[in-house]
Amino acid sequence: MDLTGTTVLVTGASGGIGAGVARRFAEAGATVLKHAHRADGDFLRADLTDERACADLFAEATGTLNAVVNCAGVQPDQDLDGMTVADWRAVVDTNLVSAFAITQAAAKAMRDNGGSITHIASIQGTQPAAGHAHYCASKAALIMHARTAALEYGRFGIRVNTVSPGLIDRPGLADAWPDGVARWHAAAPLGRLGTPEDVGDACVFLASPYARWITGHDLVVDGGMSARPTW
């Protein structure tokens, strides 16, 4: 893929997946604007649960914006019994309300030239996981939000999609969650965890001219886990 001459804004670029996405766009030749919430470094910083901060972020990203990949998100483990409304809101605000504000701001920036918006959802947007009721609900709604945005913004040449990763490796994961990682290895048809670059390549594809007729789609990137029969 050659994205030379294009500009992409990657939110959550200080995180595991966001960093991989930013790397793959840079390797494809794109100019990459990297966002983070609090991380130090070469980032545009904004709390994306704050609508004003989100609009300001897009104002900072001056020039033609061809693509946005929204990787910002949180994924805390909490059983329903111990969960408060504040816990629920914190996840939904970060994973979903922010996506609404980002989509609106991005669509405004892309209205004259078209563009591509990709939100990172999750296979947990279509498959439940204990301890993740708020997270699963936020990702399910994110997928539907993107499909609806695709309907409304198609006439401006703006495509809106989601990428739903499976379990993505990060330093320390196998030590922190040995049984989960072992179960994943045993069950995934492609026999390994994902990498941030696996997700990044899917996002580069969706932002490229090769995906010019793809919008309102949820692209599952999970080594085949979702294809596994459950009976």
Ligand SMILES: NC(=O)c1ccc[n+]([C@@H]2O[C@H](COP(=O)([O-])OP(=O)(O)OC[C@H]3O[C@@H](n4cnc5c(N)ncnc54)[C@H](OP(=O)(O)O)[C@@H]3O)[C@@H](O)[C@H]2O)c1
């Ligand atoms: N890891 C997986 O296996 C997996 C699988 C499926 C889907 N996902 C999804 O992929 C996305 C990235 O996951 P990850 O594993 O890379 O997470 P991560 O390493 O924890 O990174 C999260 C990113 O989100 C940013 N962020 C958090 N709260 C924010 C806020 N209020 N405003 C703006 N930015 C905020 C963080 O910024 P700071 O660093 O500055 O705090 C960081 O850049 C998430 O949406 C996650 O749900 C992950």
